[in-house]
Amino acid sequence: MTAAWLSDVADRTAAAGLHRAPIARRSGATEVNLASNDYLGLSTHPDVIAGAHAAIDEWGTGSTSSRLVVGTVQAHIDFEDDVARFLGTDAALMFSSGYLANVGAVTALAGRGDLIVSDTGAHASLIDGCRLSRARVVVVDRGDHEAVRRALAERNEERALVVTDSVYSIDGRLAPLRELYAATRATGATLLVDEAHAIGVRGPGGRGLVAECGLSGAPDLVVTGVCSKSLGAQGGLVAGSTLLRAHLIDHARTFIFDTGVNPAAVGAAHAALRVLVADPGLPDRLLANARRVAAAIGADEPDSAVVSLIVGDPVAAVAAAQECRDRGVLVGCFRPPSVPDGTSRLRLTMRADIDDATIDTVAAVVRDALAGARIGAA
Incomplete structure (x- = not known):
């Protein structure tokens, strides 16, 4: 029964031209790679590779457990401190991926009895965070900050969270962050901005669109990001206040119950951050x-x-x-x-x-x- 159902779905998917299959890159391949998100070319930078090797030599290949058991090494803390300083926030917390950072942040900041306002350009990780939060979700057209303001003003819920990509991943266009932040401030809401495609790309020295808009470290603004794009490594980030970091450690399930990022990825991301700072x-x-x-x-x-x-x-x-x-x-x-x-x-x-x-x-x-x-x- 299950096999027949799966086979039927597979046939329909293929007929619609929507079947997908991973295609392995070959070692030593000579193709020009414009399909990855390695925006700054740092995944193969010698300093970044050396950073990964050094972390393995010091800490081994795996973090071995949840960050809250024995999965945190000093390398995690050092990187979090430096990336927070780079982004202009008081603190940052590293997750195993950007997907888990978004899901963890959204579900820790909104729940049953709250409102989330999202838009049609939100990344799948933000969408899944909205669904898992059990909050009431209002979806508006991408970039429609007036619709966001109306949804916030008309709500019955005391707490509200607005979520958006700063650079929309499909076409690379920019969200109206200044207008969105003004709407959240005027209505007592919080703005969460996914900077995955903006860190290393936009803003002074690659500090992101939030920094470009003069909003670094602003109150009631949460920044998420990744180490897997411009930093050429792996892992996710949430940056904001020290109180936010403490709250995520206590309440973000994708942090609490997940194995910490492996030391090599942390070492590589930290080395890539140093390269970016040195070459703005x-x-x-x-x-x-x-x-x-x-x-x-x-x-x-x-x-x-x-x-x-x-x-x-x-x-x-x-x-x-x-x-x-x-x-x-x-x-x-x-x-x-x-x-x-x-x-x-x-x-x-x-x-x-x-x-x-x-x-x-x-x-x-x-x-x-x-x-x-x-x-x-x-």
Whole structure:
């Protein structure tokens, strides 16, 4: 019975062009990788690799338990202190992934009898946090800060939480953070901003869109982020007040009941943070590269590292991504449910360590793949 049901679902998924399968990267592969989120190219930086090795030598390969048992090593604390200082907050807490950081923060800050206001651009981890919280959830159109303000003003609940990505992951556009923060302050709510695609990309020295908007360390503002994108490692972050950190340690289930981030990832993330602090021009180079490739393929000027190219049909999008791969360029391919029906797309995530000649090659490959996809779709 179960096998028949799963087989039927698999057939329908494949027929809709929505089947997915992991494709392993090969050691020593020569493709240009514009499908990852390694925005600053730090996952292979020698200092970052050395940081991971040093942490393994000192602490071993695994954290061995929950952070609240014996899974916290001094490396966790040192990194949390430095990343909080970098982000302009009083404290930070490291989770095993950005997904768990968002779920943990949302469910620890809102529950039954509270209100959460989210938008249609929220990452899946924020959506799942909203669902698990058991709070009443109001979903508004992406970027509609007036709708957020109305939902907050009309609520019956005493406590309210607004959640948003600062840089929307699908197309790299920016959320109106100043307006959202003003709405939360005016109505006694808290704003949670996921900076996963903004840290290392936007703001002074890559400190994120919150910093760019002059909101670093602002009251009733919570920042979440990741170490798996611009920092080239792994792990999630929640940053804010010391009281927030203490609250998460006591109430965030994805922190309490999860094994701590392994020492190698902590050492790598900390080393990557030092590289970024020492070279604050890296985000500028990244954005310049994104704008260059967007101009070359006829895309809108990007606000971040993400260059999004709508194909429409999921089968055509998969074919275009495969043509790029066959010609040595790895690009993302986003299909429903990651994007709305009819908006399947190629998604290029630019890097700071790509040279101009490589960008020109990428642009030519992507232009050809898109032309073929559109002819096929027609």
